Amino acid sequence: MTLDHPVALAPADRAVQLLGGDLTEKALRLHLDGLSGVDAVGLEQRAAGLSTRSIKTSSKAWALDTIIRTCDLTSLEGADTPGTIRSLVAKAVTPDATDPETPRVAAVCVYGDMVPYAVEALGSLHAAGGESGIQVAAVATAFPSGRASLAIKLADTREAVAAGADEIDMVIDRGAFLAGSFAVVFDQIVAVKEACRRTDGTYAHLKVILETGELQTYDNVKRASWLAILAGADFIKTSTGKVSPAATLPVTLLMLEVIRDWHRLTGEKIGMKPAGGIRASKDAVRYLVTVAETVGEEWLTPQLWRFGASSLLNDVLLQRQKLRTGHYSGPDYVTVN
Amino acid sequence: MSRLTVPKTYKLYVGGKFPRSESGRTYEVATPKGAFLANAAQASRKDARDAVVAARSAVGGWAGATGYNRGQVLYRIAELLEGRRAQFVDEIVQSEGVSATAAGAQVDAAIDVWVWYAGWADKYAQVAGNANPVAGPYFNISVPEPTGVVAIIAPQQATGASLLGLAAVVAPAILTGNTVVVVAHERAPLSAISLGEVLATSDVPGGVVNILTGSPAEIAPWLAAHADVNALDLAGAGDLEWVDLQIAAAETLTRVLQPEPGIPSPSLDRIGAFIEIKTVWHTKAMR
Numbered sequence: 001m002t003l004d005h006p007v008a009l010a011p012a013d014r015a016v017q018l019l020g021g022d023l024t025e026k027a028l029r030l031h032l033d034g035l036s037g038v039d040a041v042g043l044e045q046r047a048a049g050l051s052t053r054s055i056k057t058s059s060k061a062w063a064l065d066t067i068i069r070t071c072d073l074t075s076l077e078g079a080d081t082p083g084t085i086r087s088l089v090a091k092a093v094t095p096d097a098t099d100p101e102t103p104r105v106a107a108v109c110v111y112g113d114m115v116p117y118a119v120e121a122l123g124s125l126h127a128a129g130g131e132s133g134i135q136v137a138a139v140a141t142a143f144p145s146g147r148a149s150l151a152i153k154l155a156d157t158r159e160a161v162a163a164g165a166d167e168i169d170m171v172i173d174r175g176a177f178l179a180g181s182f183a184v185v186f187d188q189i190v191a192v193k194e195a196c197r198r199t200d201g202t203y204a205h206l207k208v209i210l211e212t213g214e215l216q217t218y219d220n221v222k223r224a225s226w227l228a229i230l231a232g233a234d235f236i237k238t239s240t241g242k243v244s245p246a247a248t249l250p251v252t253l254l255m256l257e258v259i260r261d262w263h264r265l266t267g268e269k270i271g272m273k274p275a276g277g278i279r280a281s282k283d284a285v286r287y288l289v290t291v292a293e294t295v296g297e298e299w300l301t302p303q304l305w306r307f308g309a310s311s312l313l314n315d316v317l318l319q320r321q322k323l324r325t326g327h328y329s330g331p332d333y334v335t336v337n
Numbered sequence: 338m339s340r341l342t343v344p345k346t347y348k349l350y351v352g353g354k355f356p357r358s359e360s361g362r363t364y365e366v367a368t369p370k371g372a373f374l375a376n377a378a379q380a381s382r383k384d385a386r387d388a389v390v391a392a393r394s395a396v397g398g399w400a401g402a403t404g405y406n407r408g409q410v411l412y413r414i415a416e417l418l419e420g421r422r423a424q425f426v427d428e429i430v431q432s433e434g435v436s437a438t439a440a441g442a443q444v445d446a447a448i449d450v451w452v453w454y455a456g457w458a459d460k461y462a463q464v465a466g467n468a469n470p471v472a473g474p475y476f477n478i479s480v481p482e483p484t485g486v487v488a489i490i491a492p493q494q495a496t497g498a499s500l501l502g503l504a505a506v507v508a509p510a511i512l513t514g515n516t517v518v519v520v521a522h523e524r525a526p527l528s529a530i531s532l533g534e535v536l537a538t539s540d541v542p543g544g545v546v547n548i549l550t551g552s553p554a555e556i557a558p559w560l561a562a563h564a565d566v567n568a569l570d571l572a573g574a575g576d577l578e579w580v581d582l583q584i585a586a587a588e589t590l591t592r593v594l595q596p597e598p599g600i601p602s603p604s605l606d607r608i609g610a611f612i613e614i615k616t617v618w619h620t621k622a623m624r
Contacts, residue, residue, distance in 0.1 A: 332565065
């Protein structure tokens with residue numbers, strides 16, 4: 001997968017450019033603490049306002065297809081087996097067997113040790129970072145808690161990359177972040193980004209999960225978003241899906257605003273991935289509206305926008321079937337996953 | 338000092354809750370002579386869709402309950418109806434324009450229908466099921482199983498149907514473990530929603546019975562064509578283009594029970610209309 005900008009920036013380069021050559025913890029802290037506070041009431045009102053748009057007919061059809069094309073079809077269960085991963089991949093390749101026009105999803109998202117099975121099942125459809133096909137994303141760094149030593153997190157990441165993962169979804173150390181040790185979190189992201197380097201010198205895409213449900217305040221979400229971007233994140237992602245609340249519209253809006261600010265500042269486009277808790281097409285369409293209104297429609301590509309979801313896809317397929325056939329469909333007409 | 342009356346808002350009954358119509362529409366319910374009675378929610382196709390989702394999610398629990406348990410719940414509905422007899426008589430007198438005696442007779446008949454079907458809940462499998470004779474060392478057993486989600490157009494006769502008609506079509510469908518989405522009597526929907534209040538307080542799990550008020554002509558085509566509806570009871574659809582409904586239902590292999598004149602009387606045939614017979618074999622012994 002290629003971004004519009006060259007991915008030439010080595011880890012932490014962004015921070016060096018923004019904060020100056022002597023990248024110290026103090027400089028980082030001054031920057032993050034110096035961010036303006038978030039108007040929580042205004043943010044939630046704006047998100048609620050964006051939820052009221054009515055998206056119908058051809059716009060709806062486009063939105064549904066966009067949701068599928070930008071979906072990271074996810075299975076992160078302790079009970080995952082090679083067989084369930086193969087059926088996940090089959091669903092990613094052919095979401096709806098009754099309609100060959102259905103687009104494919106952007107990626108499958110699995111645990112690191114399941115990457116080989118996903119790669120094998122995809123075969124020639126494995127995008128491997130290219131423009132067409134399906135990417136393999138792996139969660140790493142002691143997902144979902146992130147409670148492990150740095151060495152283990154890095155080994156976790158390297159193994160997934162070596163097994164063929166094109167994208168790494170890492171979790172930040174929320175404990176360190178909440179304790180105020182921004183530098184620890186920063187250094188870990190930089191180190192994980194470095195661990196994403198393949199033998200040929202290219203990097204696996206890095207998505208940084210903030211786990212906003214554990215960050216307590218919008219101000220923290222804003223700081224963590226800046227921190228992740230400065231440390232070299234290609235994507236920032238709301239949640240693991242294992243903590244409630246997971247992705248919410250206000251949090252996604254706030255993170256998109258940080259992405260917009262970063263784009264205005266540097267011209268660089270950072271991706272966004274809300275994950276967890278988005279189950280209905282109606283909700284997903286609201287996210288699309290929010291993206292279009294905050295950072296612009298050019299973000300609505302798999303390169304810059306993803307939904308992390310497992311059950312959302314089936315609901316979207318039911319809606320597509322309704323649009324196509326004119327009558328309501330039911331769960332008997334989509335595959336289980 | 339005089340006081341203002343506080344009229345009741347009649348809403349839908351979907352998934353154990355009483356939502357307004359998603360569309361925000363209401364329609365006026367009037368007496369046969371044209372006097373205003375109440376505003377009732379006018380359900381849209383999306384309310385029907387939501388009701389089917391609620392009904393589908395309730396199938397597992399309700400079909401999984403024992404027949405004995407379902408019988409107890411149905412009997413409990415009859416008990417609660419008896420306790421609110423005066424309210425139902427009042428509503429029927431107003432909305433159908435009949436005498437209090439006739440209304441009382443209808444409520445009694447409705448209660449008796451619930452009791453009659455309640456008794457069958459733990460006995461029906463014995464009648465419809467069978468241990469089939471086979472020439473081999475195994476059992477071959479047929480058992481009735483619920484069809485799933487049943488969409489019903491309740492009887493629409495001018496008199497005698499607003500409560501009894503609903504009971505006569507809902508009770509036989511749910512007693513075997515089906516869940517229902519029923520479109521109530523269009524002109525006299527008040528006792529249907531009051532029945533919803535009875536169901537909500539009588540151990541019937543939310544979603545097992547979902548009651549929509551509004552135009553059957555508007556809602557029925559969506560229910561008939563809905564792929565997640567397993568059976569369609571057209572009891573009160575005699576005045577609609579019901580052949581078209583049957584054709585739409587056939588697209589997704591939905592079972593259809595055709596309209597019938599009058600209010601269906603309690604019968605085993607109605608129970609049998611919404612079951613599937615599952616036949617299994619099992620070895621007689623392990624050696």
